[in-house]
Amino acid sequence: MIPNDPYLLTPGPLTTSLSVKQAMLHDWGSWDNDFNQLTAEVCTRLLRVAGGENSHVCVPMQGSGTFAVEATLGTLIPRNSTTLVLMNGAYGQRISKILDRLGRRCLAIDKGDYHPPRGDEVERTLRQHPEIDQVVVVHCETSSGILNPIPEIAGVCQKAGKHLIIDSMSAFGALPVNVAELPCAALISSANKCFEGVPGFGFAIVDKTLLSESEGQCHSLSLDLHDQWRYMEKSGQWRYTPPTHVVAAFLQALREHEAEGGVAGRLARYSRNRDRLVAGLRELGFQTLLADEWLSPIITTFLSPDSPDFDFPRFYEAIKARGFLIYPGKLTVAESFRLGCIGQLHDEQIDAVVAAIADACQSLGMPVPVPPPAAAPDNLENH
Ligand SMILES: *Cc1c(COP(=O)(O)O)cnc(C)c1O
Numbered sequence: 001m002i003p004n005d006p007y008l009l010t011p012g013p014l015t016t017s018l019s020v021k022q023a024m025l026h027d028w029g030s031w032d033n034d035f036n037q038l039t040a041e042v043c044t045r046l047l048r049v050a051g052g053e054n055s056h057v058c059v060p061m062q063g064s065g066t067f068a069v070e071a072t073l074g075t076l077i078p079r080n081s082t083t084l085v086l087m088n089g090a091y092g093q094r095i096s097k098i099l100d101r102l103g104r105r106c107l108a109i110d111k112g113d114y115h116p117p118r119g120d121e122v123e124r125t126l127r128q129h130p131e132i133d134q135v136v137v138v139h140c141e142t143s144s145g146i147l148n149p150i151p152e153i154a155g156v157c158q159k160a161g162k163h164l165i166i167d168s169m170s171a172f173g174a175l176p177v178n179v180a181e182l183p184c185a186a187l188i189s190s191a192n193k194c195f196e197g198v199p200g201f202g203f204a205i206v207d208k209t210l211l212s213e214s215e216g217q218c219h220s221l222s223l224d225l226h227d228q229w230r231y232m233e234k235s236g237q238w239r240y241t242p243p244t245h246v247v248a249a250f251l252q253a254l255r256e257h258e259a260e261g262g263v264a265g266r267l268a269r270y271s272r273n274r275d276r277l278v279a280g281l282r283e284l285g286f287q288t289l290l291a292d293e294w295l296s297p298i299i300t301t302f303l304s305p306d307s308p309d310f311d312f313p314r315f316y317e318a319i320k321a322r323g324f325l326i327y328p329g330k331l332t333v334a335e336s337f338r339l340g341c342i343g344q345l346h347d348e349q350i351d352a353v354v355a356a357i358a359d360a361c362q363s364l365g366m367p368v369p370v371p372p373p374a375a376a377p378d379n380l381e382n383h
Pocket of ligand 1: 012064065066067091138140141142167168169170190
């Protein structure tokens with residue numbers, strides 16, 4: 001850690017290791033073979049983690065994660081086809097907004113703020129709407145922290161012969177996935193989430209046949225994933241200026257991911273972080289939005305206590321003064337805040353953030369344990 005930097009309990013950008021930051025202390029020529037080798041190794045490693053070595057290709061895209069989502073949807077989805085979007089939060093809504101903007105027809109199953117889309121309802125919708133060609137789902141819906149039932153949905157899509165596209169931005173690297181076995185047409189993620197790199201590019205792991213067939217389909221020049229792929233295949237280079245330092249940092253992050261035991265190792269640490277955070281905060285009187293079954297090891301939503309002394313901006317500042325940045329809630333139904341479990345956070349930091357939250361409550365004049373939330377939304381166990 002750099003002294004006095006706060007720890008980020010936000011789900012990307014997140015706290016990176018010192019060695020990942022140090023990997024950015026060099027300048028690279030974007031056309032030079034030394035840099036091309038970094039890109040090639042990044043793609044090879046990502047394909048291996050995704051289990052797509054024989055069926056898929058990895059195509060990076062400059063920009064934040066949303067740029068990679070827009071590039072993938074715009075490239076793979078034919079202009080006159082219909083897409084089903086499974087929504088249960090802000091990132092699902094963003095997918096449907098992108099499709100609208102691209103003029104791609106789309107239907108949605110909208111489960112509101114935090115209920116999971118289930119296989120049976122997807123199956124029913126696909127039967128009622130045979131015109132649907134592909135389904136898009138968010139793996140971990142970061143706005144509530146819910147872990148959506150991907151294998152269940154993939155099974156339904158496969159049976160119905162529909163392509164599945166997964167926004168696995170905040171899950172890939174920490175939750176096991178095998179794109180060939182699921183199967184899925186494309187899985188999208190970015191550098192600054194569970195692989196613990198710095199922000200600057202996203203990537204898609206795409207079915208090779210499908211990508212080959214998508215030439216000329218994209219609405220955009222700079223976001224054309226097919227063009228990016230072909231150019232990279234031919235030259236080893238990114239089509240336009242790559243985020244060189246970010247790529248170098250990401251390769252270091254991938255090596256550290258492997259050294260930690262890959263997906264299994266990371267899942268174990270993040271799950272431990274979540275369990276310790278949830279237990280610590282429950283002891284302080286806080287309640288989670290979701291039942292344990294749906295809690296992801298990525299980010300957890302806590303309901304705000306029903307107290308006249310609780311005020312999120314003051315709560316945030318009090319915790320920041322103690323060395324941690326937390327995340328506001330993103331629900332329409334209830335006051336809440338979120339704590340991320342990802343990044344360079346270990347037992348020591350988790351215990352320290354729980355202590356900081358206890359102190360912050362007291363500095364706001366609240367008793368500990370804190371009062372319960374106003375009204376607990378209906379429990380997920382019924383859905
Ligand atoms: C972070 C994230 C994105 C991408 O967000 P950007 O701000 O564009 O990086 C997309 N989907 C999910 C589920 C995410 O968590």
